[in-house]
Amino acid sequence: MxxxxxxxxxxxxxxxxxxxxxxxxxxxxxVAYLTLMERKVMAAMQRRRGPNVNxxxxxxxxxxxxxxxxxxxxxxxxxxxxxxxxxxxxxTFSLAMVAWxxxxxxxxxxxxxxxxxxxxxxxxxxxxxxxxxIAGWASxxxxxxxxxxxxxxxxxxxxxxxxxxxxxxxxxxxSLNLNDIVLxxxxxxxxxxxxPMFIVFVISALAETNRAPFDLPEGESELVAGFFVEYSSLxxxxxxxxxxxxxxxxSSMISILFLGGWLPPLGIAPLTWVPGPLWLIFKILFCLxxxxxxxxxxxxxxxxxxxxxxxxxxxxFSLLWMIxxxxxxxxxxxxxxxxxxx
Amino acid sequence: MAQLVxxxxxxxxxxxxxxxxxxxxxxxxxxxxxxxxxxxxGLFLIAGAEFLAMLLVIVYVGxxxxxxxxxxxxxxxxxxxxxxxxxxxxxxxxxVGGVLLAELVLAFSNWQMAPAAVRTPLAIDxxxxxxxxxxxxxxxxxxxxxxxxxxxxLVAMIGAIVLTLRDQPMGRRQVVSRQHARKVGxxxxxxxxxxxxxxxxxxxxxRPKGSYYEIAVPGSFGVPEPEAQENEEKGA
Numbered sequence: 001m002x003x004x005x006x007x008x009x010x011x012x013x014x015x016x017x018x019x020x021x022x023x024x025x026x027x028x029x030x031v032a033y034l035t036l037m038e039r040k041v042m043a044a045m046q047r048r049r050g051p052n053v054n055x056x057x058x059x060x061x062x063x064x065x066x067x068x069x070x071x072x073x074x075x076x077x078x079x080x081x082x083x084x085x086x087x088x089x090x091x092t093f094s095l096a097m098v099a100w101x102x103x104x105x106x107x108x109x110x111x112x113x114x115x116x117x118x119x120x121x122x123x124x125x126x127x128x129x130x131x132x133x134i135a136g137w138a139s140x141x142x143x144x145x146x147x148x149x150x151x152x153x154x155x156x157x158x159x160x161x162x163x164x165x166x167x168x169x170x171x172x173x174x175s176l177n178l179n180d181i182v183l184x185x186x187x188x189x190x191x192x193x194x195x196p197m198f199i200v201f202v203i204s205a206l207a208e209t210n211r212a213p214f215d216l217p218e219g220e221s222e223l224v225a226g227f228f229v230e231y232s233s234l235x236x237x238x239x240x241x242x243x244x245x246x247x248x249x250x251s252s253m254i255s256i257l258f259l260g261g262w263l264p265p266l267g268i269a270p271l272t273w274v275p276g277p278l279w280l281i282f283k284i285l286f287c288l289x290x291x292x293x294x295x296x297x298x299x300x301x302x303x304x305x306x307x308x309x310x311x312x313x314x315x316x317f318s319l320l321w322m323i324x325x326x327x328x329x330x331x332x333x334x335x336x337x338x339x340x341x342x
Numbered sequence: 343m344a345q346l347v348x349x350x351x352x353x354x355x356x357x358x359x360x361x362x363x364x365x366x367x368x369x370x371x372x373x374x375x376x377x378x379x380x381x382x383x384g385l386f387l388i389a390g391a392e393f394l395a396m397l398l399v400i401v402y403v404g405x406x407x408x409x410x411x412x413x414x415x416x417x418x419x420x421x422x423x424x425x426x427x428x429x430x431x432x433x434x435x436x437x438v439g440g441v442l443l444a445e446l447v448l449a450f451s452n453w454q455m456a457p458a459a460v461r462t463p464l465a466i467d468x469x470x471x472x473x474x475x476x477x478x479x480x481x482x483x484x485x486x487x488x489x490x491x492x493x494x495x496l497v498a499m500i501g502a503i504v505l506t507l508r509d510q511p512m513g514r515r516q517v518v519s520r521q522h523a524r525k526v527g528x529x530x531x532x533x534x535x536x537x538x539x540x541x542x543x544x545x546x547x548x549r550p551k552g553s554y555y556e557i558a559v560p561g562s563f564g565v566p567e568p569e570a571q572e573n574e575e576k577g578a
Contacts, residue, residue, distance in 0.1 A: 084373075115471050119396035126404025130376070133408070137369060137415045145415075152412055156405060176393075176473055308518075 019111045023100050031244045032062035038292050045296040069240075072233040077140060080230065084138035089231065089238035092131030096245035099124040103252050104179050106262050106276040117178035118166060121253060122159075125208065128246060129155040132210075132217065132227050135239070139230040147226025150303065151210060151217035157310035158207040164318035165201045168194065168325045169257050174336025182261030184336075189265075191258040197321055198258045200314050202290070205250040207310065209243065212295035216303055251287035252280070259283045348388055355381035368414045372407060379403045393473040515559040 005011040036051065036058065043050025051058035076082055102117040104110040114120060129152050136148015170176065172194075173184040191198040207214040218226030228239045255261055260283075262276030301309070329335040358381065361374040379402045386395035464483060466475045480488050 114392065116392050116396050116473065119393070119400065123396050123399040123404060126400055129404075129408055130411075133411055133415070134373075149412070149416075152408055156408055159404065176471075304516075 016111075020101075023103075023111055024097055027097070027100060027245060027248065028241070030248060031241055032066065034244050034248065034288060035065070035240075036062050037288065038295075041289065041292045042296045045293070066237070069237040070234055074233040074235060075230075077230050079140040081138040081140070084134050085230075086235065088131050088135035088138060089228075089235045089242070091134065092128065092242035093238040093245075095124055095127050095131065096242040096249060099249050102178055103249075103256070104182060104261065105280050107183070108179055109262075109277070110178070113177070113179055116176045118170065118176050118181065118257075121178075121249075122163065122166065125162075125246075125249070126155075126159055128208075131239075131242065135231070136227040139227075141230050143224045143229050144227050147217045147229070151227060154210070154214065154217065154306060154310075155208055157307060158204045158314075161200060161310065161314035161318045162204045162208060164315070164322050165197045165204070166257065168197055168318070168322040171322070171325050171329060172334075172336070178256055178261075182256055182263060185260040185263060186267070189258060189260040189263075194258070194321075194325070197318065198254075200318055201258065202254060202287075204310075204314065205254060206291065206294060207306070209246050209250050209291075211247065211291055213298040213301050214306055215300065216306065247288065247291060248284060251284045251291065254287050255280060255283035259287075344388060348385065351381045351384040351388065355385070368417065369411070372411045372414050375410070376403055376407045379407065391472060393476060517559050520559065 005015050039061070040050040040058070051061040054060040054064045076085060099121055101111045102114060102120050104113065104117075110117075132151040132155075133148045136144045136146075136151070139145070169181065169190055172190065173181050175181065175184075206212075210217050216226075218228070228236060231239060262280045264271035264274065264279055326335075355378055358374040358377040362371050362378065365371045365374060379398060383395040383398040383403075386392070386398060464479055466478070470478065
């Protein structure tokens with residue numbers, strides 16, 4: 001059996017498919033229940049009941065929504081670029097799935113434990129803008145196009161500060177491997193010594209996933225629904241799934257970079273009995289709750305304020321903090337050596 | 343297996359590079375360019391340079407090509423006009439291309455390396471990862487050249503900013519701290535109006551205290567510069 005799975009080509013392919021499914025199936029179910037969680041949590045914050053008709057506590061609501069979406073008619077606007085119009089939602093969805101290959105759920109427990117894991121995540125998340133930009137352009141509609149342009153400008157702006165925050169974390173770790181990043185937080189989670197960077201990262205993650213209060217690309221009051229205004233049926237569903245999967249991905253990035261990934265808060269007995277993947281799931285759920293909480297609390301930013309925050313506040317601040325981190329580590333001799341962690 | 347993967351990437355790379363220059367629609371051209379970047383990064387991965395592969399995707403696909411696409415999408419292109427002068431300019435284009443090709447062939451056939459430029463590659467500790475090895479080479483052995491490159495890029499960046507910066511104010515400016523410091527009393531006046539009367543002494547309707555030109559941030563469109571204002575006052 002072991003011989004078959006590890007040493008023959010067919011066995012390796014089967015193993016890889018199984019590993020992929022083991023990540024993607026829970027992820028998609030998670031996305032389905034995230035939509036329900038969002039509606040329930042926001043309902044509770046606004047003193048409503050939320051979905052409560054389909055199944056006990058509305059637990060089947062997500063599946064009812066999915067079936068509704070699938071049986072609707074796909075409308076392709078006349079004058080739209082058909083190929084690109086249909087390509088955009090697939091791109092958004094598949095990019096949101098592909099990034100999960102490197103997320104470690106336990107010590108060494110990832111589909112691909114690669115050396116440049118964090119760069120891979122950064123690369124995939126920087127590609128997310130194409131789905132939106134292409135959708136906006138291919139729809140041949142001014143609202144969709146404006147939404148696409150806004151999204152592109154916004155995501156490129158906040159990518160810069162996300163990159164600098166990641167660099168200051170990497171300075172303290174000395175490795176680009178996600179597994180090493182988590183293991184470096186055995187003694188103290190990075191959210192404590194780098195608290196300002198943690199806040200910058202969380203806010204940038206909100207902007208990167210186009211969530212409230214930075215959901216200008218889909219500002220329904222001025223752009224109808226932004227870049228996916230012309231989409232319907234399954235194509236719309238793919239955008240929806242991709243967006244929520246991206247939210248979970250960003251939450252897991254926050255957990256891994258700042259909240260110690262699969263590590264328990266303290267290395268003492270009752271906490272260490274809980275398996276690592278469960279800790280990661282708890283942390284992701286906490287971050288998602290914060291995402292929803294923010295959406296229910298804050299009004300939308302104005303566009304010039306958004307740009308000002310990204311370029312004039314976060315960028316200089318994270319740059320300064322990065323230089324400060326490097327200087328501090330150098331002065332105290334704590335700078336990890338490149339050869340130390342491989 | 344690795345060879346097969348290489349040929350797949352290389353074929354798609356060459357195909358998409360050709361499509362970049364032959365595609366009618368410039369947006370399609372940029373998308374093919376992105377596909378070409380992707381396949382180049384795939385080739386890097388096969389060669390074992392995973393850091394360069396990721397950097398190619400982050401920098402070129404994630405930032406540079408987004409801005410290309412951004413600009414190209416906003417172009418309003420008439421395809422019939424694009425083909426208009428093709429017959430007229432074809433001979434000239436062929437001439438320029440032919441001269442460039444001939445020069446390239448000449449340059450490559452007489453290629454010689456200066457003996458001083460040929461150096462043995464640095465000895466790298468094989469236990470290091472690619473990224474660490476690259477860092478060691480760039481930041482210790484070639485730090486001066488690296489910083490010089492950075493300086494050149496900085497000059498280019500400042501140049502671009504200076505070229506596009508307009509002295510003429512284009513819109514309203516705002517100072518966030520000033521907005522925060524504003525109190526209700528600074529902007530609103532509450533008037534008790536008895537029944538049947540109006541607020542005629544305020545001009546018939548209420549408006550915030552001070553006109554736009556008085557309260558706007560200096561430097562906004564249409565607002566005189568502070569020095570000019572002082573001079574006028576002195577003159578009066």
